[in-house]
Amino acid sequence: MNTKDRSIITDRKLAPEGHLKIEWVNAHMPVLNRIKAQFEKEQPFKGLKVAISLHLEAKTAYLAKVVQAGGAEVTITGSNPLSTQDDVCAALVEDGITVFAKYNPDPKEYKELMIKTLETEPDLIIDDGGDLVTILHSERRDLLKNVRGGAEETTTGILRLKSLEKEGSLQFPMVAVNDAYCKYLFDNRYGTGQSVWDGINRTTNLVVAGKTVVVVGYGWCGKGVAMRAKGLGANVIVTEIDAIRAVEAYMDGFAVMPMSEAAQHGDFFVTVTGNRDVIRGENYKVMKNGAILSNAGHFDVEVNKPELEAMSKAKRTVRRNIEEYQLEDGRSIYVLAEGRLVNLAAGDGHPAEIMDMTFALQAMSLKYVNDNYKSIGSHVVNVPYVLDEQVARYKLESLGTSIDRLTDEQKAYLDSWAEH
Structure with a gap:
């Protein structure tokens, strides 16, 4: 066959x-x-x-x-x-x-x-x-x-x-x-950084400049997403569970805070953790009307959709790859690409x-x-x-680019334990 x-x-x-x-x-x-x-x-x-x-x-x-x-x-x-x-x-x-x-x-x-x-x-x-x-x-x-x-x-x-x-x-x-x-230095950082915003921008057709972007997780993918958000003119907040990465985000110029606080400020949310339920019910309660949620981790479990749906009185597709969840108090929260990888499910x-x-x-x-x-x-x-x-x-x-190589003397110098 x-x-x-x-x-x-x-x-x-x-x-x-x-x-x-x-x-x-x-x-x-x-x-x-x-x-x-x-x-x-x-x-x-x-x-x-x-x-x-x-x-x-x-x-x-x-x-x-x-x-x-x-x-x-x-x-x-x-x-x-x-x-x-x-x-x-x-x-x-x-x-x-x-x-x-x-x-x-x-x-x-x-x-x-x-x-x-x-x-x-x-x-x-x-x-x-x-x-x-x-x-x-x-x-x-x-x-x-x-x-x-x-x-x-x-x-x-x-x-x-x-x-x-x-x-x-x-x-x-x-x-x-x-x-x-x-x-991870190139794919996770530069690839994810560019493709995530390509997916978000082509899907929403909204401006990023002046908005607040919450990046959930500051691994190499998170670094790329935050860097590109900053380049688009956004105010960037990073949430983390790792103290070292949190300090790194701070020194890279980003605000760092727990999700319970960040949820109140975000216009766009991008999850990049590989974990589940990093945005969940308690966060939806304090989000702005019109908050936009997206995932660039792996599985569609980073944004807890069942809890969001349970809090909603209605759900509808308002644009390709955008679902609107209408909450009981009148606010709307939007989820891109069903919470799946936004850069691939809503982009190339x-x-x-x-x-x-x-x-x-x-x-x-x-x-x-x-x-x-x-x-x-x-x-x-x-x-x-x-x-x-x-x-x-x-x-x-x-790329037509070349780099230096060590001379034999330099190699011997680096390999020697004797006094330099």
Whole structure:
């Protein structure tokens, strides 16, 4: 059975539009292009099956094609029901990749599509948020037998993996791509910072300058969101549970306070914690009329929607990706993209040049785990620094930029313990 017959997508006729999107990002991902050329020559995944669960849009599609170029039989599904782009899915099917994904399937179908991806019995996986790993370690342990290992994209997924590892349940090695320097320094900070405000701005069509933005969490994603909000002219408040990050936010020039206080001031709220219920019932009680809530963490649990709905007398969609909750006291609170990732569910995700580095890390990490899975064992491991630095060097070369190198005398000086 060929990939077109196996695949489950919305409409194969959309392929031409999807190809144009993929061609556009291809032209802006020089690092991944370089790795694709290497993979075509070396064929590191020849004869292997690779299952991918990521936000299924053009940049992800190109990563899938790079892995395919390395000899793999690739199957891909979406990691969020609202971020899948149907035209991109159709284009991938035409290119010989099996796709089990649709935009906005119901929860049951969404899960079924993910399981179908795993039923191809992959040797390697690329995961986003740990969903593939969770299914493999719970309801479909029968599909574990071929899995050599894989790579994880997100903070949330790594937390889940480390929990599995801690209890001794993890069955194969996973590379923590999110923890690589070329991921969190650029993807999490600059990618999230830009794409979040792209999603919010195109969805609301409201000015940010002069408004108060509450950024919930000051990790690398939070830093990026706050930095870009400041650049747009907003007054920025940061809420945190980590004292060190709170001091950092303060010294970066932002107001720092608990959510109980910040909730009274915010016009826009952006959650970036990876945790649940960071905005909840007690906060809704004191929010301004017209407050706009959005999430840029992973799952749609950071903004507690059930509590908001329970406090509301009515709910309606007032604009695409904007739900209005009308409270009993007459105030309205708005939630963007159903509380899912606003930068992907209501936008196109990170810029192509940013994802070029992240997906280069994914491709190289997949090769690394395939080459070393027997010696790594069932552990969560970091991306080797040599791969991290190689991606950075490829990026610099693509920009026409060079940097200094140590002389032999400088290396000897730094390595010496003797008196300098």
